Amino acid sequence: MMAPVLSSPYTDGRAVTTKDMKVISFSRIAEKDPREVARLLSAAENEGFFYLDLAGKESNGLWEKYMNCLSLMAQWFEKPTEEKAKFAYNSDTYGYKHLGAQAGPVENSKDGFETMRVAPTNIATSAAEPMPAAVTDNAELMADFINVSRFHVTTLLSAFSDAHELKGAARYENFHQDAAPSNSSLSFHRYPKCSTISTQNVGHNKHTDAGTLTVLFATQWGLQVQCPGKQGEEEWEWVRPMPGYAICNVGDSLRFLSSMKLRSIVHRVVPSADQEQGHRYSVGWFARPAHGTKFLDSEGRIIRSDEWFSQKFDVMRGTHAEQRGNTLLTGGMEDVAQRTKVEVSV
Ligand SMILES: O=C(O)CCC(=O)C(=O)O
Numbered sequence: 001m002m003a004p005v006l007s008s009p010y011t012d013g014r015a016v017t018t019k020d021m022k023v024i025s026f027s028r029i030a031e032k033d034p035r036e037v038a039r040l041l042s043a044a045e046n047e048g049f050f051y052l053d054l055a056g057k058e059s060n061g062l063w064e065k066y067m068n069c070l071s072l073m074a075q076w077f078e079k080p081t082e083e084k085a086k087f088a089y090n091s092d093t094y095g096y097k098h099l100g101a102q103a104g105p106v107e108n109s110k111d112g113f114e115t116m117r118v119a120p121t122n123i124a125t126s127a128a129e130p131m132p133a134a135v136t137d138n139a140e141l142m143a144d145f146i147n148v149s150r151f152h153v154t155t156l157l158s159a160f161s162d163a164h165e166l167k168g169a170a171r172y173e174n175f176h177q178d179a180a181p182s183n184s185s186l187s188f189h190r191y192p193k194c195s196t197i198s199t200q201n202v203g204h205n206k207h208t209d210a211g212t213l214t215v216l217f218a219t220q221w222g223l224q225v226q227c228p229g230k231q232g233e234e235e236w237e238w239v240r241p242m243p244g245y246a247i248c249n250v251g252d253s254l255r256f257l258s259s260m261k262l263r264s265i266v267h268r269v270v271p272s273a274d275q276e277q278g279h280r281y282s283v284g285w286f287a288r289p290a291h292g293t294k295f296l297d298s299e300g301r302i303i304r305s306d307e308w309f310s311q312k313f314d315v316m317r318g319t320h321a322e323q324r325g326n327t328l329l330t331g332g333m334e335d336v337a338q339r340t341k342v343e344v345s346v
């Protein structure tokens with residue numbers, strides 16, 4: 001059973017302002033309702049983040065699929081680290097990532113999450129680098145979760161293609177043929193229980209997502225987005241967890257493919273009151289274009305999406321000083337002052 005969503009991310013329960021985000025009905029997008037498509041486009045062009053209401057039959061039980069897969073993986077995360085580390089394959093699309101492998105939200109800190117990633121091609125027991133039994137024994141469930149997530153992404157991408165009047169191979173969904181090799185991946189994240197005042201091995205450093213669209217599932221506080229504040233400086237705002245709704249965001253690859261018409265939002269994860277009580281979990285379907293897809297990036301280069309992806313993950317593992325040196329971490333969404341700011345606390 002899922003615990004109820006806490007009313008506040010703060011341990012003293014104080015009221016919180018949350019980011020006002022559009023709620024898009026997936027059913028209406030699937031039906032090509034022009035008003036809903038216009039709202040979707042406005043969310044992607046102006047905000048870069050939106051809630052996706054999964055209640056309709058068109059969503060094919062996606063929320064329940066997420067809950068079933070998460071409960072399997074939450075049990076798996078209980079295993080000792082040495083056990084989990086057997087599935088670390090030095091890949092950013094499949095296998096285990098240990099706590100602290102990337103830079104954290106605070107200067108000189110390391111991240112506070114473990115990840116188990118499942119690539120669509122990696123579920124079969126026969127894979128050269130096998131997944132844990134929690135995945136292979138439930139291959140159908142995992143494949144179903146991935147396929148239905150994919151269907152959601154394709155439907156959204158197709159709405160963007162229509163809105164941007166793209167034809168044939170130029171349509172966004174056509175860079176995402178299921179059979180084409182890509183870095184698309186299903187990621188299960190666990191942020192171990194911690195105190196909200198710790199700064200080492202907590203949270204997830206600021207970033208934009210490397211791929212096209214992310215469909216994120218989370219029922220606990222922790223996620224924050226960067227928004228222009230009153231003083232002209234960027235400020236962090238909390239994203240309210242909403243059971244039954246996925247949180248979608250436009251990644252660098254889709255922004256670049258759209259010639260910057262669509263926007264990404266810089267986001268991060270910091271410890272919240274939930275994490276004083278137990279681990280925090282989030283699950284993401286990270287859609288990424290087929291290998292070889294080319295675009296103009298935020299460094300002014302024509303680059304392949306798979307190359308952008310691998311450079312970005314290298315930067316995420318780098319030091320904060322290295323991250324300040326180019327636009328890769330936040331995809332060019334920050335001005336120089338913001339990008340080079342040293343974060344001394346969260
Ligand atoms: O854990 C979360 O809620 C967000 C994780 C995230 O932004 C990511 O993995 O790209």
Ligand SMILES: [Fe+2]
Pocket residue numbers: 207208209267
């Ligand atoms: Fe992200």
